[in-house]
Amino acid sequence: MIRRREFIATGLTAAGTLAVGPAFFRAAAQPATPGPGPYGPLRPADANGLMLPDGFRSRVVARGLAPVSGTSYSWHIFSDGAATYRTPDGGWILVSNSEATAATGAGASAIRFRPDGRIAGAYRILRGTNANCSGGATPWGSWLSCEETDTGRVWECDPTGSRAAVVRPAMGVFKHEAAAVDPDDKRVYLSEDVGDGGLYRFTPAVWPNLTSGLLEVAIVGPGGAVSWRPVPDPAATTVPTRRQVPGMTQFKRGEGLWWDSGIVYLATTSDQRIHALNTVTDRIDVLYDGKARAGQPLQSVDNLTVSPWGDLFVCEDQGEDSEVGLITPARVASPFMRLTAPLHSDSEFTGPVFDPSGTRFYVASQRAFGGVGAVLEVTGPFRRSPAPRPPLSVSVAVPHSVTLRGLLGRGVALGVKADRGVRVSVALRAGRTRRPGVAAAGRRQITLGRRTRSLGKAGTLRLRLRPGRRARRYLRLRRVRRLSVVISVVDSEGNKRRITEVVKIRTPRSRRRRS
Incomplete structure (x- = not known):
């Protein structure tokens, strides 16, 4: 607990201590x-x-x-x-x-x-x-x-x-x-x-x-x-x-x-x-x-x-x-x-x-x-309107499907392309699925893995998201059919984009033939 006398809180608001202007030097x-x-x-x-x-x-x-x-x-x-x-x-x-x-x-x-x-x-x-x-x-x-x-x-x-x-x-x-x-x-x-x-x-x-x-x-x-x-x-x-x-x-x-x-x-x-x-x-x-x-x-x-x-x-x-x-x-x-x-x-x-x-x-x-x-x-006549800034432009590349074996071993590879320096947060999620003889368990999702990386300037960030130890156990025990990859991107101004892509977990061909 911080005691009031340990720091000086005045109740005043200082000009310029919040993000008031467009930061205009985000990328090289x-x-x-x-x-x-x-x-x-x-x-x-x-x-x-x-x-x-x-x-x-x-x-x-x-x-x-x-x-x-x-x-x-x-x-x-x-x-x-x-x-x-x-x-x-x-x-x-x-x-x-x-x-x-x-x-x-x-x-x-x-x-x-x-x-x-x-x-x-x-x-x-x-x-x-x-x-x-x-x-x-x-x-x-x-x-x-x-x-x-x-x-x-x-x-x-x-x-x-x-x-x-x-x-x-x-x-x-x-x-x-x-x-x-x-x-x-x-x-x-x-x-x-x-x-x-x-x-x-x-x-x-x-x-x-x-x-x-x-x-x-x-x-x-x-x-x-x-x-x-x-x-x-x-x-x-x-x-x-x-x-x-x-x-x-x-x-x-x-x-x-x-x-x-x-x-x-x-x-x-x-x-x-x-x-x-x-x-x-x-x-x-x-x-x-x-x-x-x-x-x-x-x-x-x-x-x-x-x-x-x-x-x-x-x-x-x-x-x-x-x-x-x-x-x-x-x-x-x-x-x-x-x-x-x-x-x-x-x-x-x-x-x-x-x-x-x-x-x-x-x-x-x-x-x-x-x-x-x-x-x-x-x-005097200071100009009052911020300089225009194009919206944050982001595109992603995510595979349509992966095998369970590949997911457990190598994870999911993806790419994030942005038109300026950004911070990228990625979450790999799976919804609760229906098990034999059990009613659907609801819509709550389980987070299997997270990763945050920074892109210093306009370009493409490539990363691989792997499930953690507990997540791998969960995937082996449950009949997970699809995953959600949630990508959150934010630039230095606070402009945000959130993109969700679905990745299916496919059955290997040899297994499909046996069944």
Whole structure:
């Protein structure tokens, strides 16, 4: 039994912690390429020093070392990772990290908005920590704030400020950058901001309590297949976590991390890449490569978020003239907004996130206004309809009949063809049959065997389903005339197909002649 005080359940709903947008990188394909954006070219800078597409406007909602409008709370400096949470009154809360030192307050703060967008209050939710870079929202309404130091830890915070933050050392001691919660597989993915860092995942011992659990690190094999190995000492008592597992795959400055619809998106700044990890198939692909060709619109990729309609918004980490770009489900990359001097000299975009309605986009300029930083809100004609996605296409190949001897020995061979990466579950079932002198025993079916496999990309999965020991005994004793093969297929979006095929058990010819 989980006691309430062991984890932070706020009753809030975090924007983006459920599968809201269409995951658009389910199978291997060519990385995104430059092209025209859905909102047109950028206009000259506005009064806040931002270049935006036509129809969009901005406002400053918080400025470092200055009181938040309508409150007496002085906002922190160096704003970084952020998240939003819907409140019961129809408003929302924006939380924001501070990538500063404990001596300046650091930690994280929050702004509460009324349903009409006016600011209702501001307050601190974490203090006394160092270099809180990015983090991640949880489905149960807390904020995971990550320290980007060699001895960094993850802090679980209450966005309402009602309860004190709790440190989660079981999630590892290393130079944390971001966290992304997968509510389907009940795991938390973690990035490490060093040139030879790892990609980690944490599986709580009891979901959703983050007090204890298993920390693993990724090893990427041929074709992007990912396996996971336990980190022996998550506390890094003597050896850094990234050097504890031989063969660990090194990611070049893992930064932005976001989960959506079964895909974990990871930005690696040093090699200017965005990776897409399919958590259903455990396969990772390169979604964007900033070095692939000249003129790529995104460089030094950093924090990122997925919009409710499926576009991936990506911040650059390259100082003045930094941009927020977007990548559409059609894999077209383009700029969305840009910083300009003098208001944003030597600054960068951080903490991109949409409000729960998807109509307001929040992002920080970390060194704006002379170096203290600011949080900005952008509104405008964001497109509201997800990109169309064809229905899940599946076909199966199952034999019409098998002999009992072949079934007991080799099982049933079958093939499943799909137009994208999927998880395939197959069950072999037999109905109760009539025995001599006994009335029919009903329609309940007996499961003789099960198997689950993953197909990493579009193609055909071939497998063989064999009855278990007890099932083989059942088949020998009963007069089973036919079997049902039930095939369930699901993609990373949750689209499902269920197909049932009948396989007859035929009598060998020699037996038929004797009878």
